[in-house]
Each structure stands twice: as structure tokens, then as C-alpha cells.
Amino acid sequence: MGFIIISLAGFAAPNWGNKVNLEKLAIVPVLLMMVSSLLVLISQNWRRVILALAIQYVGVFWLIALSWPVELAVIKLVVGWVAGAMLGASPPADFLDEQFSSLSGWIFRILAAVLVWILVYTSTPLLANWIPAKPTILWGGLILVAMGLLQLGMTTHPLRVVLGLLTLLSGFEILYATVEVSVLVTGLLAMINLGMALVGSYLVNVESMEQTP
């Protein structure tokens, strides 16, 4: 899916990889992340959620590529997809969130997400005074941070919590990439993302694992 999106983006911008074009199309990853993070929040189907997470990381890669060299930014994409694969490899027995599976629950979550987007849009100029980055980067980063927090506030399911934390960390990484380029930090953040996914899949399956005395 992510590959298709990258290809489509490449089709839309023939000079794919050229930083200038990535910048011109910077609103695309923001929209991608809005939709994918909303899907992660509302979907009751874990496969769709993992797919949405993979798309989300395409957006993360795109926005980070505006601040970092593409070859370094691509680490975020690879790590994100591996994290998604780790979570996808361990399907949870009870992913359905009964509290929010009804229509009213859906509407509530969507409305909450819309409110978060409005809040992000209005607070971006404030953040721009402090973090020297383009508005699209700030929107993308803040949307993921806010949607991650929203997810964390609405669930107690371990897998959903880990998805919320991964979303939050992705948003932070977009913002942090504008101020810091360090191979060690990139490596450690990659380890944290993978570790988080591993913890998520572990917590989902731990009860059914062989008991240790």
C-alpha cells in the first residue's frame, strides 16, 4: 500500500526525490496522516489499523525527508513498516472496542479528531515561533502527537495503547527532525519504535504464552 502511495506521489511529481518537489507536495503527507491516524483511532479491524499505520509512516518519511537527507529519512519508513509488521504478526484475540463500536461511538471519535485538527491548525503559529520549521511539517507533527494522545486517552487495550504511543512518537520525530540530525539519535529512536512494537505484540499474546516459573 505504502509502495502504491509512493508510486502515485512519484507519478504526480515526476522528479521524485528532488527536495523541491517534495516540498511543493508537502500537504499530501499531512492529509495522508490525518486520514490514517483517524483510521487507527476509529477502525475496529486490526488489519485495517496496521495498514493505516503503514500509510502513516509514509507521511512521516515524507515530512522528515524535508528536513533530513532522504537516505537517513528512509530509516523512519523502514522502521515504521517493520513495527507494523511486528504488530500485524500477532493478531489480538479481542481488538473490538465495544465502547466505541456503535455509531455514536464512531461519531464521537470522529468529532474528537476534528476538534484536535482544529486545535492543531490554530496552535501551529504559536509553535512556529519556537520551532523553526515549515507550517506543513508542524501540522504533520502536531496532528500525529495530538491523535496519539487522543488514542491514549480513549483506550486501555495494550495494542491500541502501543499504536497511540507509536503515533505520538512519530509526530514527535517529525518535529524533532527539524532541530536535530544525529545518527545515534536516529538509531536509538529506531530501536525504541521497534521495541515498542515488540512490547505491543508481546502484551497482546503474553497470556497465551507458555508459563515461566
Next chain:
Amino acid sequence: MTSPLIWIAFPLLIAVVLWFLQQKTSLAPGLATGLCIILALLAWLVPIGNAIKLGPWPIEIQPALVIFGRRFFLESSDRYFLVLVYGMGAFWFFGTNVAGTNRLFVPIGLAIIALLVAAMAVEPFLYAALLIELAVLLSVPMFVPPGAKSGQGVVRYLIFQTLALPFILLAGWAASGVEANPTDTKLLLQVVILLALGFSFWLAIFPFYTWVPLLSQETHPYVSGFILTLLPTAVLLLMLNFLDNFSWLRSYPLLPQVLRLSGTLMVVTGGIWAAFQTNPLRLAGYAVIMESGFALLAVSLQNRIGLEIFAAAQFPRMLALALWALACSILIKEEPSMDFNGLKGRLHNYPVASSALLLAYFSMAGLPLLAEFSLRLALLVNLAQQSYLVIGWLSIGILGFLLSGFRMLSMFSTSEENTWQVKEKWPQVLLLGIGSMGLFLIGLFPKFFLSNFLALLQIFKHL
């Protein structure tokens, strides 16, 4: 040979080896204990950065290791920190079999210690946030071993500890801006707020501490005791490292008030909530919250005495928590719910474990003749010179905590049967006995036992 290789890479390697030896339930804890003792002794005896002669061979431990352009630096002044951390490790791993923890405790515990040492060693030290997060992620399987059910405490622990990471990293970046332009008061305020939020999440400062009692209740007492001793100690030392490195932060006018308010809130709310608890495991969580509060209050004094109280309190705090965790690990086998009603009369059939638990509790409450009394008294006397109001509030918290202790004492000693028996096994009696004696001896001779821990302050050159 470099010091980070010896005290970080080598234990990490051994942790991997121990992972494969986890089936050998006697060998793995023994190896981990032995290694921790050797590393602690090495840190104590061998200077870093100076050549020494080992028989005919001259050896020199270099202090720095460079990885991806960043330095891991452990110099001679860090030796006492290494002694403390690896001493703690030896202490906890030694009691593993007696406490009956899961097999993952030893390998993961050793890796966590190595990561926390790496967090103290990394330069720029703001990257410590990433290493602490790795340690937190590693600790999850230790809390929820295979076959167990994951509860809310672990999930909240993961959330709150992870939330600290962005704040600390952003604070680090902004701090470099303040270094460049110290007159920018707006930026300074932003850094202070970011740091305050980051450390609040890490140290479970009010109101972010709901996970602490939950985690203590849900997980094995020995495992939660280990993490709740080690993690706050490392984070508090990291906080002092921040203060040591940034002069503008040290001289920030609101810093003592903020630290005092946070510490007081933790002691008061922790103590009051503790008064309503009926489970010794949850009480351990509130005890940890109060201990962190007292540590913040000691730092808030912003003088040498405050720092000495902070450093000297590390050992009695660890001893009391370890004793508590060990006693709870023994009692929980008989009474899994660990409710006060279920523990009624336990003093009659588990006299050593019950009295050790009570002694540890009252030591943390600061009762006279026990380990933390002299330090608590010194802290309160020094705080009283600054504010009587704080002392009044702290007394309420301490009273609440004591109240629960006396209820526990009454429950433990109330029994319809008048018979006495010792159900603990001899290794349990031995360890609990040594720990209880330790609390008494430190209480009676605090200067003799605790003055060595003041060397820990050598890490901080500007404080």
C-alpha cells in the same frame, strides 16, 4: 580497554548470555550477583584514566568510548555511582531465588542496569532519555512474564514513562539555545517547563503517579521493588546532572520553590492516600512516591547538606524497599490477594517476614532507631529553617503513612490462635534477618554506615 566497555557493554553481553541460561535457576542469579559484585569492586578499587600495575602488566582504563560521533564517558568521579548501581544489582540478584521471581528477572534486570549506566555516561547527556526509554521497554516482560495477564499498571507505566521522552529531548535542544543566549528569558521559561514536565513523568511526580500503586499491586513485589528502586535513583541522579551542567538552571529563581512544592505534594498526597490502603503492595507504591518526594525536598534545599541527605538516603531507601519486596514475595505465596484481612495473624506463622515488612515500612516512615530516621530528621530540621508551613504539611503526610503502618501492625499481630511457628525457609530467614539487622544498625550508627555514600556527590562538580 575503556570504562564504558567494562561497565556497559560487558554487562549487556552477559545479560544476553544469561537470557540463554535462564532455565538454570541457580546459575543465572549467581552469575549476575558475582558479576555485579566484581564490577562494583572494580569501580571502587581501580581508578579510571590512570595507569596501574597489575603484577608485571600495566593497565589503564580509558574513560571514553565514541559511538556514531557521540561519547560514552565514565571517569573517576563516576566510580561511586557505578559502585552504587552495581552494588544494588548484586543485592537484588542475590535474593532472586529466595523471592521466587520469574526467570526473566535476572537477564533483563542486568541489561536494565547497564542501560541506566549508559544513560549516565552518554554525552550530550540529554540522549539519556532514549536509553532510559529502552530500559523501560525492556522491563515490560519482567513485569508481565509469559503466561501472566497484563494489567492497567504496566500499560500506564509504559505510557507515562514514554511521555517523558519528547519533553526531555526537546528541552535538551532548547537548552542549547539558552546556553547560546542566556538573556532570552522566554526561552528559559520554556526549557524549565519542558524539563519539569519530563521529570514529572519520569519520577511520577503528582499528579502523574497513579501508575505506581497500580503497578506495585499487579506485579511481583520483588520485580516492581527492583524497578521502583533503580529507576527513580537513576532519574534523580540525571536531574542533578542537569542542574550540575546548566548554571542558568541552577540559578533559576523559582527552582527551589518548584522542587519544594512538588516534593511536599508527593509526600502529603502519598501519605494521605496510604492511610486508606488495605494492601501492603499498594502501600509500597505510595512509599516510593513519598521517598521520591523526600528526595526532591532534599534537593530543594540547594545547599551541601541537602545534597548529602539525598546521597546518604540512597542506601537505607534501597535496603528498606528490598526488605519490603522480599517479605511481600514470601507472604504473597500464602495470601495472593495480599489484603489486610487475609494477612490477619501472619505474625504468628510468618514472624520473620511479617516483622521485616513492618520494620521496612516504619524505616521509610522515619521512625526513631531505624535507618532513615536520622536523615529524615536532618531534612525536616533544614526545611523548618526555610518554611514552617512545609513542615506542617509534611507532618500530615507522614502521619497518614504511619497510620496505615499501625493498622498493618495490628492486623499482623491479631490472631485467634495463640500458637507460634516459623514457616519461612532458612535462606529466607537469613536474608530477612540480615536486612532487618541492617536497618537497625544504620539507625544506630548512621554516620559510620552512610558517610561513604557522600562520595556519590563527586559526579557533580558544580553543585
